[in-house]
Amino acid sequence: MTDPIRQNVSERAADSLVTILEQQINDGTLAVGQPLPPEREIMEVFAVSRTVVREAVQMLAARGLVESRPRFRPIVRKPGYEAAIETVGSSINRLLAMPGGVRSLFELRIMMEASLVRDAALHATKDHLTGMQRALADNEAMIDDSQRFYETDNAFHRILYEVPDNPALPQIHKAYTHWLSGHWLKMPRDAARNLTNYQAHSRIFESILMRDADAAETALREHLDAAWDQVRQTFGHQP
Amino acid sequence: MTDPIRQNVSERAADSLVTILEQQINDGTLAVGQPLPPEREIMEVFAVSRTVVREAVQMLAARGLVESRPRFRPIVRKPGYEAAIETVGSSINRLLAMPGGVRSLFELRIMMEASLVRDAALHATKDHLTGMQRALADNEAMIDDSQRFYETDNAFHRILYEVPDNPALPQIHKAYTHWLSGHWLKMPRDAARNLTNYQAHSRIFESILMRDADAAETALREHLDAAWDQVRQTFGHQP
DNA sequence: AAAAACAGTTTGGTATGACAAAAAAAGGCG
DNA sequence: CGCCTTTTTTTGTCATACCAAACTGTTTTT
Known part of the structure; x- marks a missing residue:
């Protein structure tokens, strides 16, 4: 019926990174309308592999926080009702x-x-x-x-x-x-x-x-x- | 008979794969409630790298077509209002x-x-x-x-x-x-x-x-x- | 025999390195 | 100053490797 106790099964690294980037977008560290830093830069800043960076960016895109076109740098979007919908x-x-x-x-x-x-x-x-x-x-x-x-x-x-x-x-x-x-x-x-x-x-x-x-x-x-x-x-x- | 992924230029390989898997979910080739095939299997069936497979699966998860928990095989979900919402x-x-x-x-x-x-x-x-x-x-x-x-x-x-x-x-x-x-x-x-x-x-x-x-x-x-x-x-x- | 413990195998998560093609930046030229 | 060419980044994809968690079948325990 109602799900019992489903809890912190070791969070994926990409999820953690998403959380951090999400916060940086919210507090303006990553300015709206500007492209995200290059993958390799994010990679070395947070000491994770490019695999993880790419997965995180993709998640952000799926949530509408960044707009990503193939081969272009993802651009930070203004979080709001529009993006949400x-x-x-x-x-x-x-x-x-x-x-x-x-x-x-x-x-x-x-x-x-x-x-x-x-x-x-x-x-x-x-x-x-x-x-x-x-x-x-x-x-x-x-x-x-x-x-x-x-x-x-x-x-x-x-x-x-x-x-x-x-x-x-x-x-x-x-x-x-x-x-x-x-x-x-x-x-x-x-x-x-x-x-x-x-x-x-x-x-x-x-x-x-x-x-x-x-x-x-x-x-x-x-x-x-x-x-x-x-x-x-x-x-x-x-x- | 492996369908080689047709790759329209400017479309990511992962996107093509998502389209195919989405269709397989809709027509029942991938049964609801059952786990997706292992990544390595999808990989060889469609002749793509595991990177692409993982990105595709992640997209399916973001769209609510599969339910994925870390370290577990993603499970095909019944598409419907519930999943959508x-x-x-x-x-x-x-x-x-x-x-x-x-x-x-x-x-x-x-x-x-x-x-x-x-x-x-x-x-x-x-x-x-x-x-x-x-x-x-x-x-x-x-x-x-x-x-x-x-x-x-x-x-x-x-x-x-x-x-x-x-x-x-x-x-x-x-x-x-x-x-x-x-x-x-x-x-x-x-x-x-x-x-x-x-x-x-x-x-x-x-x-x-x-x-x-x-x-x-x-x-x-x-x-x-x-x-x-x-x-x-x-x-x-x-x- | 059912349950628990165990060992070997699969499988997902992550890291690393490589390369082609496209984009961005830099440079040169009019 | 603007346009064109060359160089440098950067993304998309692939291949490979390793680890730890999950799975599977087997053995041991109750």
Whole structure:
């Protein structure tokens, strides 16, 4: 059942090195944006073999603390929500490939945004409202340009993620759009469909203006459910 | 018949090997629960050096496809939501260490559960309701045993994550409790506080029974806000 | 016979040295 | 000063070696 006592089986040398480097990145000894020292330098500084250094660097890369391209020196990244969410990438892609994976992720998005519109209806500031108004206007202006419409569509939803002052939320939005864009961009988008979506956005915005959380949630659910239907019709099965 | 590793320029050999092994895991050539072949065997099968094999295995471990303990053979894991979420671990820990990190994560939890209780109020089946009732009874019975109370507390919340039929949600709940338990368990818990929490659960349950989504959300928010206050009072600052 | 102790074999973790190819740095030239 | 060529680093990969921990089969003990 619950794992008994699993404890310090001799830590690998690479793990120790990772811990040290991680700390040096956090306290700024290794500056963000700068490349890591050469492997041979790290090697002699910490008195370990290059094998260990390479494994440690690779771990840092896997955790998103450094960005490493083949043959280039790994570059220290700013630790933050962005890097954190990006490292989830490979896992998410695997989830999306599983049966019902896209559906599950989309449902999570609906659930989260349902909460967000309610929050927006109750707590959106004047700045948020004008931002949404602007995004809505851009949205309307781009009805005939499906590519740009998609961008303004995202812009509108993004504002919902900015209303609660939680630094993780905008990154989550970015993640959603990133992982779902693959399916999204393959869909046929015409002006009529764009118009429908614009009108849905419009209804959501008006409900938020009226501070009517129930109406806002209803409008959003209808909007996203319709969007899901579009996806499903495009792909025939339940991806 | 050894597939020689095709090496697109600019792609590391280890990456190619990872791709192959990943596929072998997916199609069952490498059975779930079984250990990977010895490094030296992989090495000769794919005609690469052990260095490359080790880097590939490490990558698989970082992606949660295999579970590797030092000095033991890596074991193939079932790819799924559980493994996926677990791989986020190191990133989340970094987020929690950031200023306001715990607060951000807790707010996400509140937001998500707010949506969940609304959903439960509208769509909970008889099974879910009886499950909640049972969890609630256990909860009441354990008011004097803070450790067990904590467990029944989790059990109650977990049911909320089971109402929508989304396989990712229970895993998310597990992740929340796992990452927040560090702070949670350090808090002083007495019978009075447990009683308060039990009563809050009780109110939530009753609201769900009455199919009153608004009341359920309100009760849940009060409950979790109070819980957050407990955390903040314990730690003095905003962790 | 089951359990414990033992010895020999495998296997992962680490170190060292080497080399080709790509990148970075240095130098030379216009 | 900027562009091109040459030299020096540096990474990616390989081969080899050693040790200690884990594994396996066998023997001894209970």
